[in-house]
Amino acid sequence: MSDTLLLLALNGLIWGLIIALIALGLSIIFGLLDVINIAHGDFFMVGTVVAWFTLQLTGNFWLGFIVAPLVGFILGALIQRIVIQPIRSTAALSIVATFGLSLILQEVVRITFGPTPHRILPPITGTVPLFGIQYEIYRIFAAGLSIAALAGFFLFLQYTKVGTWMRAVRHDRDTAIAMGIPAQRIYILTFAIGFALAAFGGAVAAPITTVDFRGGVDILPFCFMAVIIGGLGNLPGTAAAAVLLSFMEGVIQSTADPTIARIASLVLMSAVLLLRPQGLFKGYVR
Amino acid sequence: MTLRSTIERMLFALFAAFMLSVPWVVPAFVNDFWVNLIAEVLIWSLFAASVNLLFGYVGLLSFGQALYFGFGMYGVGIGIDHLGLSFWPAFGLGITAAVAMALLSGVLAVRLTWHYFAIITVVFSLIFYFLAVTMKSLTGGDDGINFSMPPTFSFGGTVLSFTNQTFQYFFILTTVALCFYLMHRVIRSPLGKAFLAIRDNDVRASLIGLNVYLLRLIAFVMAGFLAGVAGALFAFFGRYASASYMFYHVSGEAVVWAIVGGAGTLFGPIIGTSLFIFIREVVSTRWEHHALIVGVMAILVVIMAPKGLVGLWRDLLGRLDDRETSGNVAKKLRTEP
Numbered sequence: 001m002s003d004t005l006l007l008l009a010l011n012g013l014i015w016g017l018i019i020a021l022i023a024l025g026l027s028i029i030f031g032l033l034d035v036i037n038i039a040h041g042d043f044f045m046v047g048t049v050v051a052w053f054t055l056q057l058t059g060n061f062w063l064g065f066i067v068a069p070l071v072g073f074i075l076g077a078l079i080q081r082i083v084i085q086p087i088r089s090t091a092a093l094s095i096v097a098t099f100g101l102s103l104i105l106q107e108v109v110r111i112t113f114g115p116t117p118h119r120i121l122p123p124i125t126g127t128v129p130l131f132g133i134q135y136e137i138y139r140i141f142a143a144g145l146s147i148a149a150l151a152g153f154f155l156f157l158q159y160t161k162v163g164t165w166m167r168a169v170r171h172d173r174d175t176a177i178a179m180g181i182p183a184q185r186i187y188i189l190t191f192a193i194g195f196a197l198a199a200f201g202g203a204v205a206a207p208i209t210t211v212d213f214r215g216g217v218d219i220l221p222f223c224f225m226a227v228i229i230g231g232l233g234n235l236p237g238t239a240a241a242a243v244l245l246s247f248m249e250g251v252i253q254s255t256a257d258p259t260i261a262r263i264a265s266l267v268l269m270s271a272v273l274l275l276r277p278q279g280l281f282k283g284y285v286r
Numbered sequence: 287m288t289l290r291s292t293i294e295r296m297l298f299a300l301f302a303a304f305m306l307s308v309p310w311v312v313p314a315f316v317n318d319f320w321v322n323l324i325a326e327v328l329i330w331s332l333f334a335a336s337v338n339l340l341f342g343y344v345g346l347l348s349f350g351q352a353l354y355f356g357f358g359m360y361g362v363g364i365g366i367d368h369l370g371l372s373f374w375p376a377f378g379l380g381i382t383a384a385v386a387m388a389l390l391s392g393v394l395a396v397r398l399t400w401h402y403f404a405i406i407t408v409v410f411s412l413i414f415y416f417l418a419v420t421m422k423s424l425t426g427g428d429d430g431i432n433f434s435m436p437p438t439f440s441f442g443g444t445v446l447s448f449t450n451q452t453f454q455y456f457f458i459l460t461t462v463a464l465c466f467y468l469m470h471r472v473i474r475s476p477l478g479k480a481f482l483a484i485r486d487n488d489v490r491a492s493l494i495g496l497n498v499y500l501l502r503l504i505a506f507v508m509a510g511f512l513a514g515v516a517g518a519l520f521a522f523f524g525r526y527a528s529a530s531y532m533f534y535h536v537s538g539e540a541v542v543w544a545i546v547g548g549a550g551t552l553f554g555p556i557i558g559t560s561l562f563i564f565i566r567e568v569v570s571t572r573w574e575h576h577a578l579i580v581g582v583m584a585i586l587v588v589i590m591a592p593k594g595l596v597g598l599w600r601d602l603l604g605r606l607d608d609r610e611t612s613g614n615v616a617k618k619l620r621t622e623p
Binding site: 091093099100221224259 | 347404406408409410419541549577578580584588589
């Protein structure tokens with residue numbers, strides 16, 4: 001019994017790290033562009049599909065870790081320029097536009113990839129003993145990759161010139177433009193990075209979950225939950241909330257079925273929204 | 287009288303005449319299937335109108351109206367299948383369930399605004415979606431409940447029920463038209479003006495003495511009522527109730543229909559809903575990937591017509607009006623009815 005608890009808790013933890021990657025993209029897109037991105041789950045799905053195609057065409061799984069975020073980055077930049085930029089002023093319109101985008105992405109994948117889900121076998125098989133249970137190596141590797149990507153993103157945001165620009169535009173757009181920061185290019189870059197992070201998450205998650213054109217639909221509410229519980233605009237909070245939520249669902253799943261676990265986290269989320277709308281981790285509202 | 291109101295009056299008369307003649311005119315040109323399709327569009331328009339009442343008139347973007355639609359649906363389904371109710375009590379149960387749920391969740395939800403409101407409405411609807419999926423004995427889960435249709439009216443020998451397509455159409459048309467008329471009256475009343483004041487500036491609205499919380503709650507319950515009526519009608523129409531109609535995608539579609547048609551206008555949701563459902567039905571018989579067209583359409587409309595199709599139409603007519611009343615007259619303040 002405690003073995004299943006441990007297994008599900010670990011699974012939850014690692015899934016949470018992957019979700020954190022996706023939710024971070026959602027959070028920066030929301031924070032900088034004021035876009036409520038309904039298509040973000042599908043960005044993740046595109047990542048899993050690109051990983052699958054890369055594996056089929058080249059026979060090399062590892063290449064997917066580079067190709068998926070690259071494809072995501074390019075698509076993200078194009079989408080921002082073509083779809084998001086013309087409607088940038090209103091969040092309500094962004095919901096409709098990204099809803100349309102979500103339909104387009106799902107349908108294009110359904111045409112090219114097909115309607116039936118596929119599985120990717122993990123490139124590393126085998127298990128290692130961990131806290132007394134045998135645990136899949138690939139999942140540990142996935143956790144490592146996610147942590148590396150998260151760390152890389154935070155370092156980029158904190159220590160590079162472009163990262164500083166991104167924080168500046170988010171903080172005060174008008175002043176940033178007055179200081180000569182090319183806000184328009186920052187918007188494109190932000191959307192591209194958001195897509196790339198989700199697609200990278202997709203490539204990492206592909207061997208753990210199934211590759212399916214509807215794979216993003218279930219991910220989306222979960223990512224929004226992480227963003228809200230972590231506190232809108234609080235990036236480390238978002239990452240922490242994703243891990244916490246997923247870990248909690250894993251623990252509950254060891255005693256009840258997954259739907260109950262999902263309901264529990266939704267109830268937790270309502271409580272957070274009503275009692276601490278600034279998020280669990282922040283002492284004040286910005 | 288402006289050109290715009292003349293044209294719109296004529297269009298409305300045409301529209302009403304068409305709606306009343308659908309069961310005879312439409313089968314003559316296409317077939318019976320289209321009568322049912324128009325009835326379905328009416329139901330979904332009412333659902334989109336519930337999103338519109340909140341977003342277009344009070345400024346609250348709800349992403350969880352499917353919850354009240356689902357409660358209306360299940361009220362009817364459970365009422366007929368488990369409790370053995372006849373038509374009208376089941377109808378009443380569906381609407382009561384939706385309104386009660388809207389009141390309960392509204393008390394909490396309208397404390398929040400904007401993004402937080404959108405998220406909490408989604409969260410509430412997801413909670414009950416997952417509950418409905420789990421409680422299979424009551425709700426039938428994703429498979430839903432199928433039930434056979436009780437008669438609507440029976441006087442002695444004559445029985446009128448939804449098995450009669452023409453009766454079904456007129457019942458739906460009458461109910462939906464009544465709801466729209468009710469909404470129209472509310473919006474023109476002082477209550478409606480208070481809604482608009484809150485939409486435009488909630489701080490000012492509270493400073494002139496409006497109880498913003500209470501007014502938002504009233505609007506929320508009214509929107510729940512509209513969604514509940516739509517759900518109950520849809521249950522009668524399809525003879526079943528299913529948890530899948532409570533998923534957030536259903537709410538999302540209604541938001542898209544309302545905004546594409548024109549939020550804050552009475553006819554916007556009808557136009558948006560008709561557009562998307564007709565495209566879906568016409569294209570899906572010929573091409574499997576009709577969602578692609580719907581997606582492209584949604585994006586094109588928000589880029590080209592950010593005020594929705596009705597807004598685009600009014601801008602065009604407004605330009606004609608301006609030309610008529612030459613330049614030296616001060617621009618009239620544009621108010622939405």
